[in-house]
Amino acid sequence: MLPLEVFRVESPDKTGAEAYESVIRDVLADLELTTVLGRLWIHIDPAEPVFIFCTLIRTGLPPICVKDMADISTGAPSTKQVELKLTNEEHVPTLLNILWIEYGRENVSQPEKKVITIDTEDKDEVRRTLADVVIADPRKEIESRLADALLRITPEGFRVRHHVSTGSEMLFVASEDPIKSEWVKKAEDMMDQLKEDL
Amino acid sequence: MLEPIMYEGGVFKHNLVIELIEDLGGYVLQTNYMQTEVMIQMLCPHEDISMLEDLAKELRAKITRAPLTGTDIVVIAPSLAYHHLPHHSCDLAEYMRRFGANTTLIGLARGVGRRIAQISAKERALVNEHDLAIFALGNFEDCLMNEKYVLYKDLDVPCIITGTPELPEPPMYATGYVGHLGRIAHRLKHEGELDALDRLVETVGKTLDEQRIEISKDPLTTQPARIMKEIKEQIPEINKSLSPAPITLQLMGARVKLSYPQYKEAIENITFEEGVTLREIAVVLPSRVRDYILIRILPKSVTGFVI
Numbered sequence: 001m002l003p004l005e006v007f008r009v010e011s012p013d014k015t016g017a018e019a020y021e022s023v024i025r026d027v028l029a030d031l032e033l034t035t036v037l038g039r040l041w042i043h044i045d046p047a048e049p050v051f052i053f054c055t056l057i058r059t060g061l062p063p064i065c066v067k068d069m070a071d072i073s074t075g076a077p078s079t080k081q082v083e084l085k086l087t088n089e090e091h092v093p094t095l096l097n098i099l100w101i102e103y104g105r106e107n108v109s110q111p112e113k114k115v116i117t118i119d120t121e122d123k124d125e126v127r128r129t130l131a132d133v134v135i136a137d138p139r140k141e142i143e144s145r146l147a148d149a150l151l152r153i154t155p156e157g158f159r160v161r162h163h164v165s166t167g168s169e170m171l172f173v174a175s176e177d178p179i180k181s182e183w184v185k186k187a188e189d190m191m192d193q194l195k196e197d198l
Numbered sequence: 199m200l201e202p203i204m205y206e207g208g209v210f211k212h213n214l215v216i217e218l219i220e221d222l223g224g225y226v227l228q229t230n231y232m233q234t235e236v237m238i239q240m241l242c243p244h245e246d247i248s249m250l251e252d253l254a255k256e257l258r259a260k261i262t263r264a265p266l267t268g269t270d271i272v273v274i275a276p277s278l279a280y281h282h283l284p285h286h287s288c289d290l291a292e293y294m295r296r297f298g299a300n301t302t303l304i305g306l307a308r309g310v311g312r313r314i315a316q317i318s319a320k321e322r323a324l325v326n327e328h329d330l331a332i333f334a335l336g337n338f339e340d341c342l343m344n345e346k347y348v349l350y351k352d353l354d355v356p357c358i359i360t361g362t363p364e365l366p367e368p369p370m371y372a373t374g375y376v377g378h379l380g381r382i383a384h385r386l387k388h389e390g391e392l393d394a395l396d397r398l399v400e401t402v403g404k405t406l407d408e409q410r411i412e413i414s415k416d417p418l419t420t421q422p423a424r425i426m427k428e429i430k431e432q433i434p435e436i437n438k439s440l441s442p443a444p445i446t447l448q449l450m451g452a453r454v455k456l457s458y459p460q461y462k463e464a465i466e467n468i469t470f471e472e473g474v475t476l477r478e479i480a481v482v483l484p485s486r487v488r489d490y491i492l493i494r495i496l497p498k499s500v501t502g503f504v505i
Contacts (some may be wrong), residue, residue, distance in 0.1 A: 016338040019362040019380050023337075026383035046338040049312055152383075155336075156281045156313020176311045 001038035011044040027152045031145045039194045052187045053172040063137040074123045082126045084116040091135045200241035202267030207259025212236045222246045225423035239267050252367030265403035268447040269296030272328040282465045287334045289386040293395045312345040326354045329449045337362040339382040356405050373423045374401040416497040419479040424445045451493040456476040458484040458491045472505045
């Protein structure tokens with residue numbers, strides 16, 4: 001799926017739809033979401049009033065674990081330490097925070113720029129568990145940005161909301177009146193059409 | 199009649215301009231220094247503008263008629279959320295300032311939506327303190343024509359509405375409407391957007407001119423600018439105010455940025471050289487903006503004289 005290969009904004013009010021498209025483009029650009037969304041279909045009917053937002057999210061990067069950013073070793077058999085040799089420094093502040101919480105500040109030290117050591121009695125266990133600890137999850141961050149974008153795009157007065165969100169798709173219906181089942185049905189139909197030819 | 203004029207030029211010898219205006223019987227309303235540049239907003243007697251033009255030519259400065267000078271405009275967004283701020287509403291407010299207006303920007307507490315949109319009595323009173331209100335509304339014609347009028351139908355001041363569609367006539371209860379200025383999430387810098395801002399200034403200027411003509415049918419006892427001059431001379435504390443415009447001129451009075459409980463008496467006791475005090479020719483009220491003072495000048499039909 002290419003970035004924004006489908007970008008449709010529909011409304012009975014053509015001028016309004018064009019202006020809304022510009023607002024959506026600005027919001028997506030501001031939140032750096034243009035490459036995250038694959039297909040997007042928005043339907044707005046102010047007379048009903050309803051706002052429907054359906055999108056397919058492109059699969060992004062997997063979560064980053066400790067093993068992806070450092071080589072973990074236990075060093076010499078006599079030492080009671082686990083040693084992390086950093087291969088990527090991008091998420092070091094987050095890593096340090098996690099280590100401090102888990103093993104205590106007094107047990108974590110950074111003797112060199114690219115080396116972190118953890119003092120522990122059970123170094124093999126620590127080495128094993130540490131490898132799969134998630135340091136950063138770009139997908140989660142994208143989800144929060146996407147939620148932010150949705151709130152910015154949705155007309156502000158439309159505060160009654162219905163949403164279905166999975167990792168790869170998001171369906172959102174908003175109105176200022178109670179949500180009608182026909183709106184949800186329409187949104188589901190739109191989502192089915194978006195998913196065609198995938 | 200006094201013409202609202204904006205002078206833009208170098209700081210060098212700009213005091214000659216101020217002296218000339220004072221000699222001609224005009225008023226300097228605001229002077230802004232920007233490093234080596236100066237911008238002066240003033241009221242100049244209509245018949246003497248040519249003298250000012252000659253001086254400006256000599257000093258290589260630019261003189262323009264600024265129809266919004268000496269007016270107090272409020273720009274109203276339906277809320278203070280990201281949907282309406284900062285670009286859209288702030289750009290409207292800033293563009294009005296370039297033409298000499300003093301603008302205030304407010305967001306309503308519950309102005310969003312269609313059926314649920316409302317304006318409170320406090321907000322209405324605050325808006326009524328100004329000369330003109332600009333409502334920065336959204337994209338859809340149905341909302342503009344059929345729902346949003348509840349926000350401005352009970353206001354006493356003229357209301358100009360901005361939105362996306364081009365409407366053949368303003369929505370009901372509105373004085374004017376300007377299209378192509380609906381919900382916009384970027385800085386207003388494209389050609390069409392700047393044109394729309396110019397049209398907005400034109401509409402606002404026209405509406406204010408109509409207001410001026412209406413006021414001149416029963417003229418005010420004195421000019422708001424004269425009250426400003428007297429306050430500056432007789433209440434020195436005004437010079438300690440940190441506000442960029444300690445006295446905001448309006449078509450029918452002024453808002454003075456001094457504490458109402460503390461300075462009401464002093465303001466009312468301001469004496470003019472004709473022998474009258476301000477309390478005889480104006481009403482001094484508490485403003486809805488902080489604890490400021492609002493002055494409303496009485497018309498000739500009430501006081502029986504003009505000074």
